Amino acid sequence: MSRRCFWVLCLLLAPFACLPAARVADSLVRIQATSQDPNYRVPWAGGNVVSGVGAGFIIDNNRIMTNAHVVSNSRFLLVSKEGDPKPYLARVLFIAHDCDLALLTVDDPNFFKGTNALTFGGIPAIESTVSVYGYPIGGDRLSVTRGIVSRIDFQPYTHSGVDSHLTIQIDAAINPGNSGGPVLQDGKVVGVAFQGYSGDVAQNVGYMIPTPVVRRFLKDIEDGRYDKYVDLSLSYHSLHNPAMRRALGLSDEDTGVVVGDVFGGGNSDGLLKTGDVLLAIDGLPIASDGTVKMDSGDPVEMAEVVERKFRGEKVKFHILRDGKEEDVILPLTHSWPFTLQANAYDEKPRFVVFGGLVFQPVDANFMREHDPADLRLRYYFDHFISDHLYRDRQEIITLSSILADPVNAYSGEFRYNIVDTINGQKIRKLDDLAEALKKPADYYVIEMVGQGRPLVLEKQAVDQARERIRTRYGVVNEQQL
Amino acid sequence: MRRFPLTIVALLALAPALHAAATRPNEPVATPAPATSEVTAASLVRVNSTNQAYDFFRPWNKKAPYFRKGLGVVVEKNRILVTAELVTNSTYIELEDPVTNARVAGQVITVDYDSNLALLAPSDENFLKNARPLALDKGAVVGDHIELLQLETNGLVAQTPGTITTIAVAPYPLGQLALLTFRISSPIQSRDSSFTIPAVRDGDLVGLLMRYDSRSQTADIIPAPIIAHFLADASQATYQGFPRVGLGYSPTRDPQLRRYVGLKDDGGVYVTAVRPGGAADKAGIKRGDVILAVAGKPINQDGEFDHPLYGKLTFSQLTSDAKVGDKVDFVILRDGQKQTIPITLEAVDRGSIVSDPYIFDKQPRYLVVGGLVFQELSRPYLQEWGANWPKEAPQRLVALDAFQDEDTTPDRGKVVFLSQVFPTASALGYQDLEHLVVSKVNDVPIKSLDDLAKAIATPKNGFHKIEFDDDPPIIYLDAVESEKSDAQIRQEYGIPELKNLN
Numbered sequence: 001m002s003r004r005c006f007w008v009l010c011l012l013l014a015p016f017a018c019l020p021a022a023r024v025a026d027s028l029v030r031i032q033a034t035s036q037d038p039n040y041r042v043p044w045a046g047g048n049v050v051s052g053v054g055a056g057f058i059i060d061n062n063r064i065m066t067n068a069h070v071v072s073n074s075r076f077l078l079v080s081k082e083g084d085p086k087p088y089l090a091r092v093l094f095i096a097h098d099c100d101l102a103l104l105t106v107d108d109p110n111f112f113k114g115t116n117a118l119t120f121g122g123i124p125a126i127e128s129t130v131s132v133y134g135y136p137i138g139g140d141r142l143s144v145t146r147g148i149v150s151r152i153d154f155q156p157y158t159h160s161g162v163d164s165h166l167t168i169q170i171d172a173a174i175n176p177g178n179s180g181g182p183v184l185q186d187g188k189v190v191g192v193a194f195q196g197y198s199g200d201v202a203q204n205v206g207y208m209i210p211t212p213v214v215r216r217f218l219k220d221i222e223d224g225r226y227d228k229y230v231d232l233s234l235s236y237h238s239l240h241n242p243a244m245r246r247a248l249g250l251s252d253e254d255t256g257v258v259v260g261d262v263f264g265g266g267n268s269d270g271l272l273k274t275g276d277v278l279l280a281i282d283g284l285p286i287a288s289d290g291t292v293k294m295d296s297g298d299p300v301e302m303a304e305v306v307e308r309k310f311r312g313e314k315v316k317f318h319i320l321r322d323g324k325e326e327d328v329i330l331p332l333t334h335s336w337p338f339t340l341q342a343n344a345y346d347e348k349p350r351f352v353v354f355g356g357l358v359f360q361p362v363d364a365n366f367m368r369e370h371d372p373a374d375l376r377l378r379y380y381f382d383h384f385i386s387d388h389l390y391r392d393r394q395e396i397i398t399l400s401s402i403l404a405d406p407v408n409a410y411s412g413e414f415r416y417n418i419v420d421t422i423n424g425q426k427i428r429k430l431d432d433l434a435e436a437l438k439k440p441a442d443y444y445v446i447e448m449v450g451q452g453r454p455l456v457l458e459k460q461a462v463d464q465a466r467e468r469i470r471t472r473y474g475v476v477n478e479q480q481l
Numbered sequence: 482m483r484r485f486p487l488t489i490v491a492l493l494a495l496a497p498a499l500h501a502a503a504t505r506p507n508e509p510v511a512t513p514a515p516a517t518s519e520v521t522a523a524s525l526v527r528v529n530s531t532n533q534a535y536d537f538f539r540p541w542n543k544k545a546p547y548f549r550k551g552l553g554v555v556v557e558k559n560r561i562l563v564t565a566e567l568v569t570n571s572t573y574i575e576l577e578d579p580v581t582n583a584r585v586a587g588q589v590i591t592v593d594y595d596s597n598l599a600l601l602a603p604s605d606e607n608f609l610k611n612a613r614p615l616a617l618d619k620g621a622v623v624g625d626h627i628e629l630l631q632l633e634t635n636g637l638v639a640q641t642p643g644t645i646t647t648i649a650v651a652p653y654p655l656g657q658l659a660l661l662t663f664r665i666s667s668p669i670q671s672r673d674s675s676f677t678i679p680a681v682r683d684g685d686l687v688g689l690l691m692r693y694d695s696r697s698q699t700a701d702i703i704p705a706p707i708i709a710h711f712l713a714d715a716s717q718a719t720y721q722g723f724p725r726v727g728l729g730y731s732p733t734r735d736p737q738l739r740r741y742v743g744l745k746d747d748g749g750v751y752v753t754a755v756r757p758g759g760a761a762d763k764a765g766i767k768r769g770d771v772i773l774a775v776a777g778k779p780i781n782q783d784g785e786f787d788h789p790l791y792g793k794l795t796f797s798q799l800t801s802d803a804k805v806g807d808k809v810d811f812v813i814l815r816d817g818q819k820q821t822i823p824i825t826l827e828a829v830d831r832g833s834i835v836s837d838p839y840i841f842d843k844q845p846r847y848l849v850v851g852g853l854v855f856q857e858l859s860r861p862y863l864q865e866w867g868a869n870w871p872k873e874a875p876q877r878l879v880a881l882d883a884f885q886d887e888d889t890t891p892d893r894g895k896v897v898f899l900s901q902v903f904p905t906a907s908a909l910g911y912q913d914l915e916h917l918v919v920s921k922v923n924d925v926p927i928k929s930l931d932d933l934a935k936a937i938a939t940p941k942n943g944f945h946k947i948e949f950d951d952d953p954p955i956i957y958l959d960a961v962e963s964e965k966s967d968a969q970i971r972q973e974y975g976i977p978e979l980k981n982l983n
Contacts, residue, residue, distance in 0.1 A: 235952050240910030243959035247944045260952045274954045375871060379880040386952065387877065410735035443741045450887055452753020452768055453731045456741045 024184065025082040026116035028142055029056040029064050030135045031104070031180065032087070034076040040369040041401070043349040043360060044476045049075070055134035055181030056104065057189070060117045064104040065214070066180030067194050068095050069159045071102050072345035079106060081115065082142045094221045097345055098229050098335075100159040100194050101209065101217045102180075120211045121188030123295075124149050124168070132172045132193050132206070134181030147172025147204070154301050155207060158195055161364060162342040163229070165307060166300070167207050174206030183208045216308060227311040230332035232303065233266020234259055236278060238289050248277050249323040255279070256320065257290045257302075264391060265337040267330050276328075277320040281305050306332065338385050340364065340395070350430055352479040354437050354444075355462040356403035356469045357411060357455075359419065361430050362396040370400065374416040376450055395429040399448075399455075403473045407457070407465040414455045417448035431481055519684030520628075522636050523613040526561050527577035527674045528553040528587065528601065532570045537862040538900075540845040541976045546572065551676035552632060553601065554686055555612040556712065561601040564677040564691050564703065565592050565655060568599050569841040576603050580636040583608070591715040593722055594839060595656035595829070597691055597703060598711045617705040617712075618685035622790050623648055627665065627682045629690065629700065631672040643667030643680065643700065650795035651701070654691065657838050658723060660801055661707055661794075663688055665700045710802065721805040724826035726797075727759020728752055728766060729886075732783045742771055743817040749773050750784040750796075752813075757889045758833065764824040766811065773819065774812040775799050800826060835885040835893050836860060846930050849979040850937055850945065851963030852905035852970060855919065857930055858882060858896035875916040877951075894928025899949070903974070905966035907958055914956075921948040930982055 031054045037047035054070030056079065064079065071077060077090040088111045095102040106112070124130060132145045147170045155167035170183070174196040183191040191208030220227055236257040239245050248258065256279040262268045272278075279285065281302050284292040291299035306315055309332050317328045340363040351360045360366060362381050372378065380389055380396050389396075397419045402408050419427045422436035423445050437444060444462070446455040469475065533546045549568075553561040553576070561576065568574060574587040585605045592599040603609060621627065628640040643665040651662040665680065680688045680702050688702035714720055730750040733739055738751070749771040755762045773779065776799045778786035785793040800809055805828045812821050831837075837859040845862070848855045856862065860882055866874040871883075881896050899917045902908050919927045922936035923946055937945060940960035948955050967979055 237953045238910065241957065242909065243907065243944060243962065244910070244957040246959075247942075247946070247957035258953075260954055375879065375883055379876055382876060383880075407737075410738070443737070445741065450884060452729060453738070453751050456735065456738045458737045458740065461737060 023116050023187065024118075024133050024144075024182070025142060026114065027058045027118045028082050028133055028181070029058060029066075029079050030082070030142075031056050031064075031066055031070055031090070032078040032080075033071050033074045035071075035073040036075050037073060038344075038347065038349050038365065040349050040360070040366050043351040043358070043480065044353070044478075045474075053135055053177050054179045055177065055193075057133070057180075057182040058112070058115050058117050059119075062105055062109075062112050063093065064090065064106070065182075065192065066102050066104065067159070067192065067209075068097050068100045068102045068345070069194075070180045071095065071104065072097070072159075077104065079104070079111070081111070094217075094226050095346065096217050096220075096226050096228070097160050097342070098157075098163045099165055099209065099213050099217060100157050101192065101214065103221070118182055118184075118189050120214060121185060121190045123152065123210055123212070124185050124190045126150070126152065128185060130170055130172065130183050130185045130190060130208075132170070132174060132178060132181060132183050132208075134174075134178035134193060136173075136175035136177035138175070143178075145173040147206070150205075152210070152298070154303070160342045162336075164303075165213050165229075166210050166304060168210045170206050170208060171204040172206060173204070174208075178206075189214075212308060216310075220310060228335040230267060230306060230309055230311055230313070230334065231336040232268055232306055232315075232330070233263040233334070233336060234268040234272060235261045236290060239277070240288065248275070249320060250277060255288050256286050257288070261386075263337065263385060264388070265334065267332050267334050271328055271330055272317070272319070273321075275321075278302075278317050279320055279325070280318040282316055283318075311335075338390060340381070340384060348480050350480050351400075352430060352434050352437065352481075353403070353469075353475055354478075355457045355465060356405040356408045356473075357399055357457075358401045358403065359397055359430070359433055360400040362398050366400070370416075372416045377416045377418060380418060380449075393428045397427055397430055397433055403469055403475070405465050405469050405472075407461045407469075411455055414446075414448055414451070417451055419446060420449045421447045434479055434481055520615065520630060520638060520679075520681050521613070522579040522632065522638055523611060524555050524615050525579055525630065525632060525638070525679070526553040526555060526609075526612075527551075527579055527632065528561065528563050528567060529575040529577060529674075530568045530571045531573045531575075532568070533572045534570045535840075535844055537845055537856075537859070537865045540847040540856065540981065541978060549676045550674040552630065552674050552678045554679045554689070555609060555614045556600075556686075557614050558716075559602065559606070559609045559612070559614075560590065561587065561603070561609075562689065562708065562712075563599050563601060564689055565594050565597045565599045566691065567676050568592070568601070569594070569655070571842070574601060576601070576608060578608070579632050582636075589842075591711075591720050592842075593711055593714075593720070594841060595653065595658040595723055596660055596707055596711055597653050597655055598689070598708065600712075600715055615679070615681070615684070615686040617709050618682050618687050619705045619709060620790070621645060621663070621682060621687045621705070623792070625682065625687075627680045627687050629665070629667055629669055630679050630681060631669070631675055634673065639672065641667055641669050643669075646699070648704075648791045648794070650798050650801075653703075655839055655841075658801070659795070659797060660723065661704055661791075661798055663702045663704045665702055666698060667700055668698050669693060669695075669700065706802065714804075721828045723801050723829075724803060724805045724807070725759065725829050726761050726800050726809075726824060726826065727756035728761040729754035730772060730784060733771065734782050742769075742814065744771060744814065746773075748779055748781040749814060750780060750782070754886060756886065757891060758830070760824050760827040761811075764811075764822050766813065766822060766824070767815070769815070771814040772796075772811055773814055774810075776803075776809050833893075835888065835895060836882040843983065844981045846981050846983070847900075848930050848934055848937075848982065849903070849967060849970065849976075850933075851958040852903035852908035852966050853899055853911070853914075853947070853958070854901050854903065855897055855930060855933055856900045858898055862900075877918070878916060881918070892928065894932075895930070897927050897930060897933055899947075903966075903970050905970060907962035907966040911956060914953075918950040919947065920950045922946070934980070934982060 034051045036049050039045050039047035056064040056066035078087040079090045080087045088106045090104045090106045093103040151169040154164050156164045174193050178193045181193045182189045193208050196206035256277045259276040292302045315330050425436045427433050444457045530549045533543045536542045536544050551567045553563040556562045576587040577584045585603045585608045587601045590600045590602045625645050631639045646666045647664040650659050652659045678690045688704040692701040731753050752770045775796045780796050786796050788794040807826050808823045863870050863874040897919045902912050904912045925936040927933050945958040
């Protein structure tokens with residue numbers, strides 16, 4: 001083609017392909033992650049090794065941003081650039097499971113040669129156009145899809161299962177393999193593609209992590225450590241009932257929400273109480289449905305104010321308590337105190353094996369793998385926080401399985417029971433159990449919650465069975481605390 | 482007696498094959514003879530019951546009626562014996578002469594849900610003028626042959642032979658007791674009026690059918706000794722029922738457990754629970770005691786003693802067979818020492834039950850305040866969620882019902898909860914609330930609906946302050962608005978009475 005034609009083509013193609021596409025391709029990274037699932041059924045053994053593909057993009061300081069779920073439990077990470085066949089070894093710098101973000105780097109400096117760091121924009125307007133870049137199913141090379149911003153809202157982040165943050169919904173196709181890829185508008189990253197609905201459930205519904213969440217993550221790690229989100233750790237309710245409003249001393253015009261439950265060990269514990277009416281947060285009036293008006297003027301959940309804060313900062317509430325207005329300042333020192341209901345990653349399952357009895361703490365991963373039918377265990381897990389069961393124990397320790405041996409021949413009926421005491425010592429966490437079983441005694445009398453009869457193990461019998469059980473069942477470690 | 486451990490033991494006992502048939506002394510082994518039944522239609526009555534249960538979700542309503550038809554047996558004093566299941570929640574009972582088809586109304590004179598037995602009487606004395614009451618045969622044992630009786634449409638008695646294959650203590654369907662049960666092997670055909678039918682031998686009543694499994698062709702019957710206990714009790718001024726000891730136990734098969742508690746001999750069961758205020762508690766039995774003998778009979782590791790007629794039987798039979806007020810000696814091992822503790826048997830204390838396992842023949846209690854519907858937790862409420870209710874009903878309520886015996890505080894009372902909210906002006910904003918356990922109303926702790934009714938009478942500053950063991954912890958109602966809303970509910974939803982505190 002003669003030069004003149006080439007220029008014309010370039011100008012015609014300029015709005016779509018020429019300059020912007022070239023830039024993004026220089027910033028896109030294809031991530032091939034090999035990870036190993038944890039094994040909650042045979043906790044001293046490793047689980048399945050699986051392999052997956054996700055996307056990432058280069059940002060300043062030789063860092064690659066992607067989703068946490070692309071690199072969770074990873075054992076081996078390979079990254080490659082668009083147009084360059086060479087794979088490079090990468091490693092995780094920081095990972096945030098509570099907002100599904102992660103940063104990688106490549107030690108080989110050649111990787112970053114010729115690449116382009118993307119920068120972040122703001123929150124795109126509803127109905128404006130965005131482009132999604134990634135490596136979804138349907139091919140191996142970089143893929144681009146385009147859509148508009150449909151909705152900006154608080155949504156659950158499915159990676160942890162218990163966290164909700166600001167999310168932007170778009171109608172561009174987001175498929176497996178898009179995870180971790182950038183969403184661009186006017187050359188800047190306005191989101192990280194991370195989850196969506198399958199076509200059978202809803203169509204054209206994809207989600208991206210917006211820049212306020214990303215910026216918070218990047219700021220948090222500046223001190224070399226990810227400190228996680230801080231949390232109010234309370235529940236609150238709208239105030240629609242006129243009698244309730246009058247009883248609390250509110251007029252018809254007043255707005256605000258009422259505090260329900262304050263969770264022990266959280267940031268509000270001891271400072272706010274049930275029945276307090278929250279009128280304003282950091283000077284922003286709280287509407288009757290719990291929303292405040294922030295930057296864009298659109299109402300957002302008041303939790304968004306706390307979402308943007310970091311550990312060590314404070315939040316100020318203007319409240320109505322027993323008919324009097326006052327200010328309460330909450331130092332935000334803690335994250336949500338209860339991790340057991342969240343999906344856990346990059347952790348070895350903790351356990352103790354004793355006399356062929358396997359004891360494990362109950363958490364979301366455990367419940368998913370075991371799916372126990374035991375009513376009490378399910379109740380304790382589901383209601384650990386709401387029914388204040390955490391006041392009595394830090395962890396729910398259960399007898400998860402029995403490695404059959406004469407020493408435990410009559411222990412079957414105790415499976416999935418919750419350990420309460422051992423030789424009179426209250427067991428609040430797994431460490432307590434390990435410690436109690438190390439103390440010398442002729443018998444170990446294990447009382448389970450709700451059981452009238454204890455599980456009794458004779459020390460002598462346990463000692464004799466130990467080697468036999470280890471060999472027979474391949475128990476590599478007898479505990480992981 | 483706690484039911485659960487007994488279930489384990491009893492089901493184990495029912496599983497094995499025939500026990501050796503016990504022969505009575507000095508009698509040749511009887512050969513089964515295909516006898517014509519000596520029982521005629523004069524001893525039988527068709528009982529047609531129309532039953533209607535209350536709707537626990539809308540306790541001011543009854544559900545659609547259903548019909549049960551069984552064969553009642555004429556017993557002493559012009560009474561008709563049927564299973565309680567036949568007539569639970571009955572609105573109308575019809576008694577029908579099998580030969581003449583004459584019908585009269587009947588009513589329940591005595592009912593015992595625990596032993597699943599009911600005595601009916603005809604509204605017309607003459608109805609049983611020519612009836613021949615059956616006597617009880619309390620001597621049947623494993624291996625004996627019996628006949629199960631049904632009626633043909635023309636009034637002829639049809640008999641189906643059966644054999645007693647197993648005798649054990651097993652849970653009865655309605656209540657909380659496990660009692661003596663005979664399992665019969667018999668190929669019964671489907672016929673009218675067979676919800677319950679009698680089992681007889683040589684013209685005497687051996688038992689009443691309570692369950693039949695057509696696949697395995699086995700029937701469970703309520704045996705004559707239980708019926709005899711029931712009839713004797715029913716003839717007293719007050720019916721007291723089968724006595725309770727108030728303890729739960731578990732087997733001691735684990736040799737490590739046996740060595741730990743110092744059990745040197747063979748038998749014994751471990752006391753796992755003692756009901757506060759119950760007979761065992763009053764006598765001084767404690768959790769951790771090992772029961773070695775009851776009423777002079779040694780108990781094995783599974784809680785069984787040797788019955789002269791029936792062989793190995795769960796020891797609860799020794800106390801169930803006695804009467805309320807009887808003293809029974811329990812030999813226990815405590816801290817390595819044996820001691821004898823006499824326990825005075827008591828009648829069941831229904832008032833102390835937190836969540837009732839059944840509510841029959843009466844309306845569930847409820848109270849509506851300002852559109853908020855309050856009820857007391859019971860298992861029938863949870864059972865409204867269907868066969869899979871343990872997983873589908875609200876889990877907090879399921880747990881409170883399942884673990885109620887673990888709450889040992891003396892005045893536990895009942896679990897009062899907000900079940901649902903009628904959308905009304907006074908309950909604006911609360912319409913999505915449901916299944917919340919009430920702790921206090923107007924600062925009064927709530928242990929029953931009666932407490933709640935009293936507390937509502939004293940609003941504070943014109944408000945009802947309602948506190949929950951849940952989230953939201955507190956809500957308020959306007960006392961005056963509540964009354965207005967309640968009046969509207971009566972009108973708009975056609976509910977005549979907004980409370981039942983009976």
